[in-house]
Amino acid sequence: MFESLQDRLGSILNGLTGRGALSEADVSAALREVRRALLEADVALDVVRSFTEKVREKAVGAEILKSIKPGQMVVKIVHDELIAMLGSEGVTIDLNAPAPVVVMMVGLQGSGKTTTTGKIAKRLTTRDKKKVLMASLDTRRPAAQEQLRQLGVQTGVDTLPIVAGQSPTDIAARAVQAAKLGGHDIVILDTAGRTHIDEPLMIEMAEIKRKSNPHEILLVADALTGQDAVNLARNFDDRVGITGLVLTRMDGDGRGGAALSMRAVTGKPIKLIGVGEKMDELEEFHPRRVADRILGMGDIISLVEKAAENIDAEKAAAMAAKMAKGKFDLNDLADQLGQMQKMGGMGGIMGLMPGMAGMKDKMAAAGLDDRLFKRQLAIISSMTKAERANPDLLKHSRKKRIASGSGTDAADINKLLKMHRQMADMMKMMGGKGKGGGMMKQMMGGLANKMGLGGLGGGMPDLSKMDPKQLEALQKQAEAAGLGKPGSLPGLGGGGLPGGLPGLGGGFPGLPGLPKKK
Numbered sequence: 001m002f003e004s005l006q007d008r009l010g011s012i013l014n015g016l017t018g019r020g021a022l023s024e025a026d027v028s029a030a031l032r033e034v035r036r037a038l039l040e041a042d043v044a045l046d047v048v049r050s051f052t053e054k055v056r057e058k059a060v061g062a063e064i065l066k067s068i069k070p071g072q073m074v075v076k077i078v079h080d081e082l083i084a085m086l087g088s089e090g091v092t093i094d095l096n097a098p099a100p101v102v103v104m105m106v107g108l109q110g111s112g113k114t115t116t117t118g119k120i121a122k123r124l125t126t127r128d129k130k131k132v133l134m135a136s137l138d139t140r141r142p143a144a145q146e147q148l149r150q151l152g153v154q155t156g157v158d159t160l161p162i163v164a165g166q167s168p169t170d171i172a173a174r175a176v177q178a179a180k181l182g183g184h185d186i187v188i189l190d191t192a193g194r195t196h197i198d199e200p201l202m203i204e205m206a207e208i209k210r211k212s213n214p215h216e217i218l219l220v221a222d223a224l225t226g227q228d229a230v231n232l233a234r235n236f237d238d239r240v241g242i243t244g245l246v247l248t249r250m251d252g253d254g255r256g257g258a259a260l261s262m263r264a265v266t267g268k269p270i271k272l273i274g275v276g277e278k279m280d281e282l283e284e285f286h287p288r289r290v291a292d293r294i295l296g297m298g299d300i301i302s303l304v305e306k307a308a309e310n311i312d313a314e315k316a317a318a319m320a321a322k323m324a325k326g327k328f329d330l331n332d333l334a335d336q337l338g339q340m341q342k343m344g345g346m347g348g349i350m351g352l353m354p355g356m357a358g359m360k361d362k363m364a365a366a367g368l369d370d371r372l373f374k375r376q377l378a379i380i381s382s383m384t385k386a387e388r389a390n391p392d393l394l395k396h397s398r399k400k401r402i403a404s405g406s407g408t409d410a411a412d413i414n415k416l417l418k419m420h421r422q423m424a425d426m427m428k429m430m431g432g433k434g435k436g437g438g439m440m441k442q443m444m445g446g447l448a449n450k451m452g453l454g455g456l457g458g459g460m461p462d463l464s465k466m467d468p469k470q471l472e473a474l475q476k477q478a479e480a481a482g483l484g485k486p487g488s489l490p491g492l493g494g495g496g497l498p499g500g501l502p503g504l505g506g507g508f509p510g511l512p513g514l515p516k517k518k
Helices: 003-017 025-042 045-060 071-087 115-128 144-153 169-184 198-210 227-241 257-266 287-294 302-308 313-324 330-342 347-353 359-365 370-381 385-389 394-406 410-430 438-450 470-478
Strands: 103-106 132-137 185-192 216-222 243-249 270-274 283-284
Touching: 003 025, 003 071, 003 287, 025 045, 025 071, 025 115, 071 257, 071 287, 103 115, 103 198, 103 394, 115 132, 115 185, 115 243, 115 270, 115 283, 132 144, 132 169, 132 257, 169 185, 169 198, 169 287, 198 227, 198 470, 216 227, 216 257, 227 257, 257 270, 313 330, 330 370, 330 385, 330 410, 370 394, 394 410
Parallel strands: 103 185, 103 216, 132 185, 216 243, 243 270
Antiparallel strands: 270 283
């Protein structure tokens, strides 16, 4: 979503950080470029104007600390203002009200209201263990009520039985009553939309609000709409009064201006973002993390959370035990590749790692993208059990069979085997039975001490069991120890992340073909 903005701002600010001293003219020239980059990203003009003015005020009058270069100071000011523009703290759906808590979904037709209703209901049911009732108030769009019922079946969430001929306001009143009688904690009202804002729609929304007395009114907006999203948010807020925003299609190739503008114009927080079509592809919106990503600083906390959600703890423990013995076969390699795919593939992981965002294009140009993973998994899947456990069996005739089975050639198979050998050698080094308990333990112990986490038995804490506040504290400690700077995450290797994506520092070991920096 923010890739073009990230590239533009990254190159502008990189030009500043290399300089020893900055004049006011340098700051003005950089801010002119920042302004242009934001306007090209479709951010509203008044938001851009206010943003650049605030940055200029702070940058020109900033006291430069001796240890920090002026350019770095400007980057920090831009970063802080970006966070302020997006909302300084992440805000979640407020459920602090007597049950049933009524959540009303509003927005234009086609913005993804019904799908988002299903996603929120699933999230509240699985994560927060709440009993949710969904009700469709859309009597205009053909089969809209049936669509929500199907989503209820798919997610295992209760939906209000459909009664033909009822008006939206009557359905809203019936939904609240049914939730009270059914002992539901939350009732989500999926209202009708229009292709554009009109008076009958606003009157209907106001009437539904009066009848159901919602605690939360969430405006669902398509992140690809650009400038028009700002007018949409302003209109709904003036007429109905919204409590928060949900942006859909944040995985699209839009320029991200809507996300940056809507929060600044309405003052209402972006609470959730839709990042895909699947029912679990809904994330909380964290302004600091998004600002970090836009400025190419990475997002280690989100990476750890993704790892904790997607990595099988039992498999990880079995893998760690094998690593300790220095064993690593092709089944283990397939597991690692599968885990990386679950976490968003190479592009997804690199985008979250500090200083790595710029590497994505270089890696894609070198052919190191997610298609490579698929090819490698196809090769491993075409092998027999014995071949996966003992790659030394793979002689010419077997390779020929595997190549025809996986749609690849002998060169691809040789690359995979070379990669496996390098990883296996690294595992032996890390799991070595030296006096210090192996290189892995020493490395993790050293990292732990650097982060002020000494006394952890020579290892890192289990990040998957930490809550987001502890993770943020951990990241701050890492930054204080000099580990949070772009491109300087040494030794997040082997068990650094729960489930041990091996060597998330010093490069991914499974990708030996990466060109070394000269």
